[in-house]
Amino acid sequence: VRWPRSHTPLPCVLKPPPARAKHVTFEDEVVPLGRPSRRVPPTEEGEKSGAGSVPPGLAPRPHAVPDYVVKYPAIRSPRQWEGYKGIFQDQLAEYTELLGEVRAAQRRLGELEAAMGRLPRHATRRTDSAFLEKQQRCEYLKKKLTHIKARIQEYDRDARESAVYF
Numbered sequence: 001v002r003w004p005r006s007h008t009p010l011p012c013v014l015k016p017p018p019a020r021a022k023h024v025t026f027e028d029e030v031v032p033l034g035r036p037s038r039r040v041p042p043t044e045e046g047e048k049s050g051a052g053s054v055p056p057g058l059a060p061r062p063h064a065v066p067d068y069v070v071k072y073p074a075i076r077s078p079r080q081w082e083g084y085k086g087i088f089q090d091q092l093a094e095y096t097e098l099l100g101e102v103r104a105a106q107r108r109l110g111e112l113e114a115a116m117g118r119l120p121r122h123a124t125r126r127t128d129s130a131f132l133e134k135q136q137r138c139e140y141l142k143k144k145l146t147h148i149k150a151r152i153q154e155y156d157r158d159a160r161e162s163a164v165y166f
Contacts, residue, residue, distance in 0.1 A: 068144040075155035095141040
């Protein structure tokens with residue numbers, strides 16, 4: 001499976017943003033009901049956090065593991081390989097479309113910022129939350145697809161290495 005290298009350039013026409021794109025949520029992206037949250041409950045006032053506790057500014061930050069690392073472990077069977085491949089192909093289409101939208105919006109923003117720079121005085125830059133959401137989803141999908149692709153390639157490599165030739 002190869003990553004798309006180029007996209008057809010979209011004409012830069014300033015128009016109102018389109019209706020929100022359909023977002024497909026896969027089963028592995030939903031947190032099941034009843035699952036405990038990962039937040040640590042706050043301590044009550046006056047309650048000490050422990051005798052040997054680390055000062056607040058020096059406490060190490062926990063390393064967050066992306067959900068797809070846990071949900072897509074090493075492939076163990078051809079059926080699991082097919083499942084990963086299907087998820088990869090479905091989400092690759094979403095990623096490709098989203099990437100095109102994000103790049104077009106970034107180009108438009110660059111053009112607008114250049115135009116604003118030529119004006120005597122320009123207002124502070126406002127950030128569109130829908131654009132930021134698309135950008136974050138695009139980055140998430142890129143990482144998730146990279147992870148799944150690596151799992152598929154590991155399985156294929158292991159299958160080739162363990163093949164018996166006569």
